[in-house]
Amino acid sequence: MSSKQVICGFITLVLILSHSFMLEAQLQVGFYAGSCNLAEFIVKQEVRNALIRDKGVAAGLVRMHFHDCFVRGCDGSVLIDSTPSNTAEKDSPANNPSLRGFEVIDSAKARLEAICQGVVSCADILAFAARDSVEITGGFGYDVPAGRRDGRISLASEIPANLPPPTFNVDQLTRNFANKGFTQDEMVTLSGGHTIGRSHCASFSNRLYSFNSTTGQDPSLDPIYAAQLKQQCPQGSSNTNLVVPMNPSSPTITDVGYYRDIIANRGLFSSDQTLLTNTATATQVTQNAQNPFIWRSKFAAAMVKMGRIEVLTGNAGEIRAKCRVING
Structure with missing residues (x-):
């Protein structure tokens, strides 16, 4: 490679990094202070109201934010409904029926449109709602830099290349998160989001009945826990709505129970238990299991970082009038 090619490559890299920094720099804490100062308050109200009815929605909103940011960046594309000509992200097998909480975003958006029409993006509402869900369930609150714009494209076909499935091993998880700019430590930190919420049996039943060609049950799974799971998820059940808590001891509290479960070989997914293989x-x-305060701090910081992935700002994208449909 010639010196001219090296210089051109370096300049290109600098321009890319500069563009990325400019996008991130346009996100700011208190973004709506002058244009819609009740924005974050209203979102938190809607989240609180939803959790009174169903505490499990908190996990749904955190998961939804993650699934939004890892596909096309944090642009609210996971909120868009499918049309006759397009299957959107939310209807990918990885998201449907596991994602929930869309009605919370819809309610917050409707209230905000009534007082601040065309101002607050759906992507920001989702980022606020995820933060509120973490805080209300016992995690640390954190400031959410806002100013995201909403994307206009949502494709279920983009899910497999971006979202890590529950069967990934530690190397695959590390690469997946690295592709989004995260360190391995941040990957382990964000995996702790599994401390709240539930999973459909289909996401892990292979560990109970068809692990590989030589054994039905995953040998790394605690036998007593496996027996409990088999009672909750009978083999060959036709009920696709069967669910179990991710962290049985405290399924609605953001704590370090997830990590303690893994140490006890009670990680629900292969992608959870695999963290012990490295x-x-x-x-x-x-370390996370032993230091709840430190993990909560790290988790809050990682959530802020996640919320900056490939954001649309300035004149890019749009501010959707309704989160489920792009503007006409």
């Missing part, structure tokens, strides 16, 4: 990630699991 020396570095196993050490992080142990």
Whole structure:
């Protein structure tokens, strides 16, 4: 490679990084202070009201924010409904029926449109709602830099290349998160989001009945826990709506129970239990389990970082009038 090619490549890299920094720099805490100062308050009200009815919605909103940001960046594309000509992200098998809480975003958006028409993006509402869900369930609150714009494209076909499935091993998880700009430690930290919520049996039943060609039950799964799961998820059940808590001891509290479960070989997904198969990630699991305050701090910081992935700002995208449909 010639020196001219090296210089051109370096300049291109600088321009890309500068553009990325400019996008992030346009996100700011208190973005709506002058244009819609009740925005964050209203979103938190809607989240609180929803959790009074169903505490499990908190996990749904955190998961929804993650699934939004890892596909096309944090642009609210996961909120868009499918049309006769397009299957949107929310109807991918990875999202339907596991994602929930869309009605919370809809309610917050309707209230905000009534007082601040065309001002607050759906992407920001989702970021606020995820933060509120973490805080209300016992995690640390954090400031959410806002100013995201809404995307106009949502494709279910883009899910497999971006969202990590529950069968990933530690190396695959590390690469997946690295592609989004996260370190391995941040991957382990964000995996702790599984401390709240539930899973459909289909997402892990292979660990109970058809793990590989030589054994039905995953040998890394605690036998007593496996027996409990088999009672909750009978083999060959036709009920696709069967669900179990991700962290049975405290399924509605954002705590370090997830990491303690993994140490006890009670991680629900293969992608959870695999964190013990690598020396570095196993050490992080142990440290998180022993230091709830530190993990909560790290989780809050990682959520802020996640909320900056490939955001649309300035004149990019749009501010949707309704989160489920792009503007006409």
